[in-house]
Amino acid sequence: MAEHTRPTGDGIRLTDLEVRRRSQRNFALALSLAGLVGLFYVMTLVKLGAGAGIPH
Amino acid sequence: MTDVSRADGTIHISTAGPGDFIALLKPRVMSLVVFTALVGMVVAPSVTHPVLKAVALLAIAVGAGAAGALNMWYDADIDRLMRRTASRPIPSGRVSPGEALAFGLVLSTGSVLLLGLAVNWLSAGLLGFTILFYVGIYTMWLKRRTPQNIVIGGAAGAFPPMIGWAAMTNSVSLEAIVLFLIIFMWTPPHFWALALLKSEDYARAGIPMLPVVAGETTTRTQILVYSVVLAPLGVVPLLIGLGGPVYGAVSILMGVAFVGLALTVKLARDQTALRLSCRRLFAFSILYLFALFATLLGERIVHLLIGA
Structure with missing residues (x-):
């Protein structure tokens, strides 16, 4: 059981594992968001490129 | 969160x-x-x-x-x-x-x-x-x-x-519906072969899988029925022009093998034979679906390469 429970209050110190996992989650989330930005950028280029050939 | x-x-x-x-x-x-x-x-x-x-x-x-x-x-x-x-x-x-x-x-x-x-x-x-x-x-x-x-x-x-x-x-279109139907008819024998192996697990969790509710005999019959329907259905892409001759050969051979394995599940005389035949059918069912779709893919790629 990897879930931890402990009393709330000031001065809770995260274990090394909790800190490491949180960093990993944050990194993965940042990577996903950056990937999405890139994806939409490329999609927009492709869509605009396809539209460029259509005469007005 | x-x-x-x-x-x-x-x-x-x-x-x-x-x-x-x-x-x-x-x-x-x-x-x-x-x-x-x-x-x-x-x-x-x-x-x-x-x-x-x-x-x-x-x-x-x-x-x-x-x-x-x-x-x-x-x-x-x-x-x-x-x-x-x-x-x-x-x-x-x-x-x-x-x-x-x-x-x-x-x-x-x-x-x-x-x-x-x-x-x-x-x-x-x-x-x-x-x-x-x-x-x-x-x-x-x-x-x-x-x-x-x-x-x-x-x-x-x-x-x-x-x-x-x-x-x-x-x-x-029709082609898409045929591909849908192949997987639709493939799913029951695939999962029931697994369910026969894991029926105790499903019973413990209270999931009414067919072997738990209707028993082994009914499940084995149902597996065979679905397999007999699936095998000819697998050949339909050939008939509607979605698959070529290679697909035709693969789908016929794999279909016959599928029905054959379903038959071994149906006719298994004891638990050891039943478990072995279920394991074989489960593994083969994955290979069956992969082979059919991979052949369609391969034929299309070859067609595109030759046509290019």
Whole structure:
């Protein structure tokens, strides 16, 4: 059981594992968001490129 | 969403890593979805830009994964009871139910929007319907109520090639329906072979799988019936011009072998023979579906290369 429970209050110190996992989650989330930005950028280029050939 | 204060005055601090969230997506199921969707896309007549094709495939994959995450969220209570599923992220405590729910909902919405924006809204609608069907109809409704759960629920797994086809053509034609039907008819014998092996697990979790409710004999008969329907259905792509002669040969040979293995399940005289034949049928069923779709894919690629 990897879930931890402990009393709330000031001065809770995260274990090394909790800190490491949180960093990993944050990194993965940042990577996903950056990937999405890139994806939409490329999609927009492709869509605009396809539209460029259509005469007005 | 990961660190949550509880009513009892304790705090839950997540130790879930990215791998746990990837596990929520059911990568093995997802790989089959990606593969069949890819085949649906490649065999469809289309002039879609390759980048948009790749994005469409990604959206379908993420949508399938999101459905898997929502399934794990809802089924966490019974997953805990079965050996096969007890180590999944939620029952093992690595991911909280709330995290899985949020993850599944965000990815479901995102994948449908992405598919709609990248290619067309017909395929996006089909993807959204598939996710709803898998989570709402199969997971929440049928799975715990009827032994026909995987027969009807199997439709969710059969939609991907149709979504792939629709993504490329903005239509649903006979070819897409045939691909759908092949997976639809393939699902029951595939899952019932597994269910015969794991019936104690399902019984413990209270899931009314056919072997639990109707018994082994009925299940073995049903496996054979579905296999006998599936084998000729597998040849239909040849008849409608979707598959070529290689596909015809592969589908006939594999279909005969499928029925043969289903027959060994039906005729098994003792538990040892039954378990062995079920294991063989389960493994072969995966190979069967892979072989049929891979041959369609291969023929299409060869056709494109020669035609180019």
